[in-house]
Amino acid sequence: MAAEKREMEERIAEAKRFFDTYKKEIGKSIREDRKVIIVDFNDLSSFSHQLAEEVISGPEEILQILESALDDLGLIKNARVRFINIPGAQKSKIGHIRSKHLNKFILIEGIVRQASDVRPQVVNAKFECPTCGTIISVLQIEKKFREPSRCSCGRRGQFTLKTKEMVDAQRLVIEESPESLSGGEQPRRLNVFLQEDLVEPKMEEKTTPGSRVEVIGVLKEVSLFHCKQVLFQPDLT
Numbered sequence: 371m372a373a374e375k376r377e378m379e380e381r382i383a384e385a386k387r388f389f390d391t392y393k394k395e396i397g398k399s400i401r402e403d404r405k406v407i408i409v410d411f412n413d414l415s416s417f418s419h420q421l422a423e424e425v426i427s428g429p430e431e432i433l434q435i436l437e438s439a440l441d442d443l444g445l446i447k448n449a450r451v452r453f454i455n456i457p458g459a460q461k462s463k464i465g466h467i468r469s470k471h472l473n474k475f476i477l478i479e480g481i482v483r484q485a486s487d488v489r490p491q492v493v494n495a496k497f498e499c500p501t502c503g504t505i506i507s508v509l510q511i512e513k514k515f516r517e518p519s520r521c522s523c524g525r526r527g528q529f530t531l532k533t534k535e536m537v538d539a540q541r542l543v544i545e546e547s548p549e550s551l552s553g554g555e556q557p558r559r560l561n562v563f564l565q566e567d568l569v570e571p572k573m574e575e576k577t578t579p580g581s582r583v584e585v586i587g588v589l590k591e592v593s594l595f596h597c598k599q600v601l602f603q604p605d606l607t
């Protein structure tokens with residue numbers, strides 16, 4: 371446990387050193403009163419190959435580390451890190467999504483077919499284990515409210531709900547674009563879950579049905595995608 375904690379602290383320290391090289395971007399966000407730092411994947415990759423690899427293989431953990439580093443630097447509270455220019459190899463067609471993509475950072479392109487209203491939604495619920503006191507966070511992105519299935523101490527079920535974090539959230543349905551399909555292939559669809567800065571009015575205007583988008587995020591289930599960045603493509607028509 372102590373070794374794990376030390377390792378985590380080292381990674382946060384490395385992330386802080388990375389952000390020391392990112393002062394210009396951070397300054398820009400502060401001046402614009404934004405909580406979002408856009409990180410070019412290539413910049414992170416040239417700073418630390420290992421951190422960049424981890425963004426691809428375990429994005430949720432590393433995003434938390436990067437955001438904690440920004441918190442610790444005292445420059446932006448509750449910052450969000452959004453990536454651009456992730457490697458082309460991370461691009462997948464919706465129809466090619468498989469279990470190997472689960473919990474990885476991938477890029478999907480397509481056309482927005484449905485967009486729900488933006489609504490406040492519980493996104494993160496914290497539970498306490500009555501046996502050992504461990505706090506367990508459960509990401510809430512499905513319709514059904516989820517509880518932890520088990521604790522690292524072995525306990526199963528009946529955890530105590532401590533807090534619920536509410537943020538603005540939206541669901542999109544994205545469909546493969548016709549020109550990406552070969553003859554006779556049916557376009558596949560993917561549910562995309564967006565939250566916080568990604569559903570601000572300026573963004574919402576661009577994710578209306580019919581818009582072409584590229585989304586970067588984490589695949590949570592074979593048909594459910596937790597979006598971490600939306601990029602806009604010029605309309606090809």
Ligand SMILES: [Zn+2]
Pocket residue numbers: 499500501502503504521522523524525
């Ligand atoms: Zn426990």
